[in-house]
Amino acid sequence: MSIFVDEKTRVVVQGITGRDGSFHTAQMAEYGTQVVAGVTPGKGGRTVHDIPVFDTVAEAVEATGADTSVIYVPARFAADALFEAADAGIRLAVCISEGLPTLDVLRAYHYYRARGLRFIGPNCPGIISPGKAKVGIMPGHIHRPGGVGLVSRSGTLTYEVVWSLTAAGLGQSTCMGIGGDPIIGTSFIDALTAFQADPETTGVVMIGEIGGTDEEEAAEFIQKNVTKPVVSFIAGRTAPKGKRMGHAGAIIAGGKGTAESKIEALTSVGVPVADLPSQLPNLLAERLRG
Amino acid sequence: MKIHEYQAKELFRRFGIPTSRGVVVTDPADAPRAAAEMGYPCVVKAQVHVGGRGKAGGVKLAKNEAELKQYAAAILGMDIKGLVVERVLIDEAVDIADELYLGIVLDRASKYPVFMVSAAGGVDIEEVAAKTPEKILKLPVDPAVGFWPHHGRRLAGFLSRDAGIQKQLADFLAKLYKLFLATDASLAEINPCVITRDGRAVAIDAKINFDDNALFRQADVEAMRDVSEEDPLELKAKAAGLSYVKLSGDVGCIVNGAGLAMTTMDLIKHFGSEPANFLDVGGSSDPAKVLTAMEIVTGDPDVKAILLNIFGGITRCDDIAAGLLAALKKMPLTIPLVVRLTGTNEDQGRAMLAEAGISAGVNLDEAVRKAVAAAREGR
Numbered sequence: 175m176s177i178f179v180d181e182k183t184r185v186v187v188q189g190i191t192g193r194d195g196s197f198h199t200a201q202m203a204e205y206g207t208q209v210v211a212g213v214t215p216g217k218g219g220r221t222v223h224d225i226p227v228f229d230t231v232a233e234a235v236e237a238t239g240a241d242t243s244v245i246y247v248p249a250r251f252a253a254d255a256l257f258e259a260a261d262a263g264i265r266l267a268v269c270i271s272e273g274l275p276t277l278d279v280l281r282a283y284h285y286y287r288a289r290g291l292r293f294i295g296p297n298c299p300g301i302i303s304p305g306k307a308k309v310g311i312m313p314g315h316i317h318r319p320g321g322v323g324l325v326s327r328s329g330t331l332t333y334e335v336v337w338s339l340t341a342a343g344l345g346q347s348t349c350m351g352i353g354g355d356p357i358i359g360t361s362f363i364d365a366l367t368a369f370q371a372d373p374e375t376t377g378v379v380m381i382g383e384i385g386g387t388d389e390e391e392a393a394e395f396i397q398k399n400v401t402k403p404v405v406s407f408i409a410g411r412t413a414p415k416g417k418r419m420g421h422a423g424a425i426i427a428g429g430k431g432t433a434e435s436k437i438e439a440l441t442s443v444g445v446p447v448a449d450l451p452s453q454l455p456n457l458l459a460e461r462l463r464g
Numbered sequence: 465m466k467i468h469e470y471q472a473k474e475l476f477r478r479f480g481i482p483t484s485r486g487v488v489v490t491d492p493a494d495a496p497r498a499a500a501e502m503g504y505p506c507v508v509k510a511q512v513h514v515g516g517r518g519k520a521g522g523v524k525l526a527k528n529e530a531e532l533k534q535y536a537a538a539i540l541g542m543d544i545k546g547l548v549v550e551r552v553l554i555d556e557a558v559d560i561a562d563e564l565y566l567g568i569v570l571d572r573a574s575k576y577p578v579f580m581v582s583a584a585g586g587v588d589i590e591e592v593a594a595k596t597p598e599k600i601l602k603l604p605v606d607p608a609v610g611f612w613p614h615h616g617r618r619l620a621g622f623l624s625r626d627a628g629i630q631k632q633l634a635d636f637l638a639k640l641y642k643l644f645l646a647t648d649a650s651l652a653e654i655n656p657c658v659i660t661r662d663g664r665a666v667a668i669d670a671k672i673n674f675d676d677n678a679l680f681r682q683a684d685v686e687a688m689r690d691v692s693e694e695d696p697l698e699l700k701a702k703a704a705g706l707s708y709v710k711l712s713g714d715v716g717c718i719v720n721g722a723g724l725a726m727t728t729m730d731l732i733k734h735f736g737s738e739p740a741n742f743l744d745v746g747g748s749s750d751p752a753k754v755l756t757a758m759e760i761v762t763g764d765p766d767v768k769a770i771l772l773n774i775f776g777g778i779t780r781c782d783d784i785a786a787g788l789l790a791a792l793k794k795m796p797l798t799i800p801l802v803v804r805l806t807g808t809n810e811d812q813g814r815a816m817l818a819e820a821g822i823s824a825g826v827n828l829d830e831a832v833r834k835a836v837a838a839a840r841e842g843r
Contacts, residue, residue, distance in 0.1 A: 194778075250680055275648055275678035276570055281607060283575050299777070313777050313808055328723020330775045333807065334828065337775075354722055356572045383723055386572045409726040412711075412733045413742070420707040420722025420744040422677060423572070428590060449734055451727060452829050 176303035176348040177323065177368040177375070178266055178292070179242060183307045186211040186231060186240035186264070188247055188255045190222045194270075195246035198311050199223055202244075205308040210238040231255075231262035242266045244300065244309050249273030252296060256282045260291050268309050269295035269359070276422070279357045286359060293359035297421070299329040299351040312336075312349070320345015322458065323369035325362055326381035327354055327388075327421070331409060335381060335451050342455035347375040354421025356385070362392035370400050377403040377462050379454055380445075382436055384410030385424045389436035397443040403461035405454055406447045408436045465674045467688045468511040470553045472670035479643040481636055483667040486555035495536040495554055496529050502556040504528055508535040511551040512544050513693040520544045525557060547693060558668055563656035564623055565589050565600075566637065566667075568644045570651070570675075576604035577644060579637065581619050585656035611641040624659070632665040633657075647685055648678030697760055704756040705746055713738025715839045716767035718757045720745050720779045728773050728832065735829075737836040740767045745779075754787025755794070762795060768842035769800045771835035773828065776807025785813040789820055800838035804831035 185202065189195040190212025200223050203209045211234035212222050218229035228234040231243065243259040245252055245267060252271040259267040260282075267286075274296045286293055294301055300310015304317035312329075316337045322344050326332040332351050339346065347369075352360050362380060369375045378400070382389040389408065396404055411433040413419050415426045426432050437447045446461075448454050467475075473483040487498035488511065499506050510522030517523050522544050526532035532554070542549045563586035571578040582600045584592050592599055601622040605611055616634030624630050636657070644652050651673040658668050679686045691699060701708030707722065715732045719725035722744045729739035743761060745753045754772075761770055774784050784805065803824040805813050814824045825831045 249677065273677045275681070276650065276675045277577075277607065277645065277648055277678065280570065280575055280577075284606065284608060311778050316807075326723070328721060330719075330721030330777060330779075331723030331727055333775050333777055334724060334727075337806075356570065357575050381723070383726060388572075391573070407727075409723050409730060412729045412739060413726055414709070414711065417709050417742075418707075419709065419726050419742050424722060424726070450731060450829060 175372050175374040176306060177365070177372050178294070178348065178350070179301050179307045179309050180303050181206070181208075181306040183242050183309065184208050184210045184238065184240045185309055186213060186234045186238070186243050187225075188213045188231065188243055188245045188259065190214055190225065190227055190246075191217050191220070192246055196222055198246065199225060201314070202308050205314040207307040207309060211240050231258050231264065235262045235264065240264070242309060243268070245269045245271055247271055253278035253282060256293055257285065260286055260289060265291060267293040268298070268300045269293055270298065270300055270311055272297035274355070276355070276357055279355060279359075283357060283359055292364075294350060295353040295359060297355045298353035299332060301348065301350040303348045304346050310351070312351075316340055317349065318345035320347065321374060321376035322346045323365070323372065323375040323378045324349040324381070325365035325369070325378070326351050327383050327423070328381060328409065331381060331451065335379060335407070335454055338452055339379070339455050342459065344455055344458065347372060354383075354423050356423040362388050363395045366392060366395060366400055366404070370402060375402065377405070377458050379458060380404055380406045382406065382408045383421070383424050384413050384419065384426055384433050385421070385431040387430060390439040393439040393443045393445060396445060403458065404445045405457045405461065406440050406445050407451050407454060408433045408447055465676055465679065465685070465689060466513045466693070467672060467674075467685075468513070468551065468690065469509065469670055470511055470551070471688045472672045473667065475643065475647065475672065476667055476670055479639045481639045481643070481667060482665060483670065484556040484558050486553045488551050488553050489536065490540070490551050492533055492536040492540055495532050495552070498554040499526070499529070499532055504532075505557045506532065507555040507557050508532065508539055509553040509555055510539050510542060510544060510549040511553055512547045512549055513690070514545045514547055517544060522549065550692060555668070558658055558666055559661045560658045561661045562659040564659065565592070565655045566640065566657045567651070567653040567655070568640060568649070571604065574604050576606055577641070579603040579605060579619055581623055583623050589655060605641060607645055611638050626663070628663060629659055629665060636665055647672070648675045648682055649673065650675045697763065701743070701756070701760055704753060706753060706757055706760070707742070707744045707746070708760055709742040710764065711739050711741050712766070713740045714766050714768040714843070715835050716740040716761040716764060716770045717773060718743050718745060718754070718761060718770065719773045720775065724773065724775060728771065731829065731832040732771070732836060735833050735836045737839055740764055751783050751787030751790060754784055755791045758788070758791035759795070762797070767799065769802065769835050769839035771802045771804070771831060773804045773831060774807065776810060780808045781805050781810045781813030782816060785816040789816065792820070799842055802831050802835040802838060804828060
C-alpha cells in the first residue's frame, strides 16, 4: 500500500507539449508511472514520447481511463486546468504550476471538496510512492520503497530529507509536497489521515514552515487521531516578521505563523521537532524501535 | 502588493464607496490650493507603505493655512520606519460621531474571504481581537455564492442600531466585497469608517493589499505600484525571477527552493552565526539566475562569506556550476565562498568547478559550518 498514487494510477499530463511537461513526462514514465495520456488544447492527435495527446481532459479520460492528472501549464491557465480535470472525472489532480491567483485556488478548493475529489498543490513538487509511481518533478532515484510517510510544504528541502532517510536505510511508502501557497488543496491533516490508515506506513515525517496555522492544527489532530510515530522539522526559525520568504504562504503576519508557535504546538503533543534536517532519520528510527 | 491610502480611496470611489475628499501633493507649496477644495480644518497625512503613521508624527490636523504649510513641509521628506515620505494627502476633516472597523481578509484556515467588523474602530484591531474578541464579528462569504442582503443585514446589525446607518453600511460592505473579488485583493481594511454627526458612513482611512499572483490580470492595480517604497535589491532580484530578503547577519546564502533556503538560514544561526539574507534562485535551471544572485549577495557590504547550497531536482548542478563560473569571471571574489552541490548532474557540476579550483561538498551541515567559520575569520 501507499497513499493517493500507486502502480495502478493512470496519469494524464495537462500541458504535455510544454518544456516542463514534456521533460517530466519522460521522467515519470521512465520511473515506471503509467502515463496514459496528455492534453494540450489545439494539439490533439499528436504524440509526446509515444503518449497520445488530446485537446481536452474529457477526451483523454474517455479514451484512456486516466484517473489522475498532473498539471504543468503556465500559472494563468492552471486554475482552468484544475476545474477541467474535476469536470472530466479525474479523482486526483496534482498541480505543479506555481503563481496561481489565490482566489482561484480558493474556489477550486471548495469545488473539489464538494465533489469528494482531491488536488495536491499548487506550487508543489508532487507525490511519489517509491517503486510504484511518481507524479511530479522530484528526482526519483533518491527514494527507496519502505515504511516512512513524508509530507512537506517544501520542494528541495523534501529531497534533502528523503535523501537522508534513504541513506540511513529508511525507505518511504509515499512522499508528497503539499505546496507553499497560502491556500492548498491537500493539508497536513489530509496526509496524516491517509498515512494513519495505510498499513504499509509505519511512521511519518512532517516538514512545515512559517506562515499560517496548518502545523498547529495538525498537532491537535495528531494528538487525537494518529497512533503512528510522527517526527517533524519546521523551516524559518530565523525568518523576519512580515516578509514573504519565497513561498507565497511563508509569511509571519498579524503575529501568526511563527516557527516558535509551531514547534511549541508539536512538542506539546509529543511530536519531536528536529533542530537540523539531518537529525530526522535518527529521531524517527528511535521512535520506530519503540 | 501594497498601495497608498490615497490610491485605495480612489479605488473605493470607483466602486461607489463613500470616502473623505482629498488631494495628494508632493510640494508643500501646493498644499493651500489642495485645501481650498475642502476648507479648514483639514488633515495632512503621510503616504507611506507602513503602519503607525500617526504615532510617528505623520498625521496632523491643520486648523489654518499657516499650520497646513508647516505640517506639509514637516511631513514631506520625513523618515517613517526607513521610508521617506514623498507624498502627503490633504484630506477633509470629517465630523466624527462613531468610528467603526471594517475589513475583509483571505482567511487561510477557513479558505474563504472573511469579513471582520467591529464597532470599536479607530484603534489597533489586533489588540481588540486579543482583549475583547466579543467586539468583533467574523463572517465568511463564499465567492461561489456571493454577497447577499442577509450578509449585509447581519454585519450592519452588529455595527449599528440605527436603521438608516445599517442600510448605508450594508450597501458599503456589498461594494467592498465586490471590490475585493474584482481586484484580487488579499486584504481590504477601513480603520476607521466613521459615522458623521449628520449620519453618513464615510471611509476616512483605507488599506488594500493585493495578491501578487493575480497581478497579470490586474493591470489597473499594477499601474498603482510605487517602486520607491520597495527595496532596490529585492526589486532587482524579483526582475530576475529570484526571491531575496535582506537580513542583518554576515553569511550570505544562495539556495534553490524556499524551504531549503529558510533551512540554510536556520542552520547558519544554529552553527553560531547570522544569515545576511534569504535568497531562493527558484526551481528552474538557468545559469543567468546564479549570476544575478552572486551580484546581489556580493553587493551587500555586510557579507563576509558566501554559501551556495544546491540540491538539484529540476535544477541541474552543471547549470549552477556554469552560472557560478560566469559570475566569478565577471567579478573576482574577495571573500570566501563555500559550495555545496548535490542532486541532478552533480558529477558534471562538480567536475566543472574542480577544473576552476573550486571544491564542492555534499554534506549540508558541514558546508554551513565551513561558511560560518569563514565569515568569522573575515570579520
